[in-house]
Amino acid sequence: VQLQASGGGLVQAGGSLRISCAASGRSFSLYDMAWFRQAPGKEREFVAGISGSGVSTYYRDSVKGRFTISRDNVKNTVYLQMNSLKPEDTASYYCARKTDYSGGYTDSSMYGYWGQGTQVTVSS
Numbered sequence: 001v002q003l004q005a006s007g008g009g010l011v012q013a014g015g016s017l018r019i020s021c022a023a024s025g026r027s028f029s030l031y032d033m034a035w036f037r038q039a040p041g042k043e044r045e046f047v048a049g050i051s052g053s054g055v056s057t058y059y060r061d062s063v064k065g066r067f068t069i070s071r072d073n074v075k076n077t078v079y080l081q082m083n084s085l086k087p088e089d090t091a092s093y094y095c096a097r098k099t100d101y102s103g104g105y106t107d108s109s110m111y112g113y114w115g116q117g118t119q120v121t122v123s124s
Helices: none
Strands: 003-006 009-012 017-023 033-038 045-050 057-059 067-072 077-082 091-098 111-114 118-123
Touching: 003 091, 017 033, 017 091, 017 118, 033 067, 033 077, 045 067, 045 077, 057 067
Parallel strands: 009 118
Antiparallel strands: 003 017, 017 077, 033 045, 033 091, 045 057, 067 077, 091 111, 091 118
């Protein structure tokens, strides 16, 4: 399994950006996916998660109402639409795929496959 993230960039505060993560391999629709982020000098943190079917989603409190995670199981791609961006959203964003079918979304140890990260920078 390989995950390739793309779509990061520089945006002004209040702006929008959509990042994508294309996955290789089979059975994409069977696994939960998530986005994490890591800012310089900080620990990696959970941002949003989505079930294999796409029916269930989960967000960290600070992005609720601003970010939307979605997936296209035909294209084997997961997306993160980010609106009303704030400078504190600046980080490298990583997509991740669960290793198996159990557990919640927020624990990074549940994810065995990670993308390379895409940088999102929000200027004030």
